[in-house]
Amino acid sequence: MRITTLSLIALLFAVSCEINDSNESKNQNISGNVDIELYRSDALQLYYQEIIENPDHPNYAEAEFDYEQVNEIFDLIKAVYELDVPQRDTVFLVHQIHARYCNMTSMLGVNVQTDAPEIQNLAAGVIPTGNEQLDGILEAYAIDSVGVYYGYPDFPWLSLYTSEAYNMIPVAEELTTVNSILQATMYGGCIGDGNTISLERNNDFATLTFSIGWGDCPAGCINHRCWEFRVIGGAAEFIQAYEN
The missing domain is CATH 3.30.70 (Alpha-Beta Plaits)
Structure with a gap:
C-alpha cells in the first residue's frame, strides 16, 4: 500500500496531538519560562472583544481604551501564569497559547x-x-x-x-x-479557527479558557482541547480540561 506525503503528515500530526494530551501530567518537568509581558497584547485583545460584544459597554463609544481594565485582565492572565500546576505549563510552555488577534486596533x-x-x-x-x-x-x-x-x-x-x-x-x-x-x-473577525484564549468575568470571579484547535482549522477546527482556570480575588486555580 502506498502512503502519500500528505497522508503521512496528517498521521504524524494526529499522533503528536494524542501524545501531547496523554502526557499532560508530565509537563510539570518542563523547565523554562515565557515573557509574561507579551500577554499585555492578549489582555487588550480580550478587552476589545468585550467591547465589541456589548453595545452597552462603557468603552463602546470611546476611542481611547480604558487601560485600567486592560491591566486588570493582564493580572488575571498573570495569576494563571504564576500557578504551580502542570496545566499551567501545558498552556504557556507546551502550546504557547495566545488570544487570536481578530480585531484590529490600528x-x-x-x-x-x-x-x-x-x-x-x-x-x-x-x-x-x-x-x-x-x-x-x-x-x-x-x-x-x-x-x-x-x-x-x-x-x-x-x-x-x-x-x-x-x-x-x-x-x-x-x-x-x-x-x-x-x-x-x-477590520473584525478571523477566518477559520485556531488556538486562543477566551475570557468571562463578573464581579465575583473570572474564567480564562485556553484552547487549541486541530483538524481543518481554516474551516473552523473539528477538534478543540480546552484548559479552564478560575481567578477569584487575584488567586487562580485550575478547574478542568476537556475536549469538544
Whole structure:
C-alpha cells in the first residue's frame, strides 16, 4: 500500500496531538519560562472583544481604551501564569497559547468618493488632505498612513493606519460624517479557527479558557482541547480540561 506525503503528515500530526494530551501530567518537568509581558497584547485583545460584544459597554463609544481594565485582565492572565500546576505549563510552555488577534486596533477600511479632492490627496498619501473636517479626524486618531485596495479606484476602498491603538468603532462612525467617506468599517473577525484564549468575568470571579484547535482549522477546527482556570480575588486555580 502506498502512503502519500500528505497522508503521512496528517498521521504524524494526529499522533503528536494524542501524545501531547496523554502526557499532560508530565509537563510539570518542563523547565523554562515565557515573557509574561507579551500577554499585555492578549489582555487588550480580550478587552476589545468585550467591547465589541456589548453595545452597552462603557468603552463602546470611546476611542481611547480604558487601560485600567486592560491591566486588570493582564493580572488575571498573570495569576494563571504564576500557578504551580502542570496545566499551567501545558498552556504557556507546551502550546504557547495566545488570544487570536481578530480585531484590529490600528487600521480600518473606508469606502470613498474617489473624485473628491481630499480623497485624491488621501489616496496619494498626502496628509493633510485639504479638508479641514477630515484632517481633524486624521490628526485626532494619529492616522498617518494609507493603503489602496487592489483595483482602486474602480474598487473605491482605502485602508487607514494609525500609529496608536484605538477602539475603532467610534473612529469608523466619526469618519462617516465626512461627505466623501461613504462607509467605514473596522477590520473584525478571523477566518477559520485556531488556538486562543477566551475570557468571562463578573464581579465575583473570572474564567480564562485556553484552547487549541486541530483538524481543518481554516474551516473552523473539528477538534478543540480546552484548559479552564478560575481567578477569584487575584488567586487562580485550575478547574478542568476537556475536549469538544
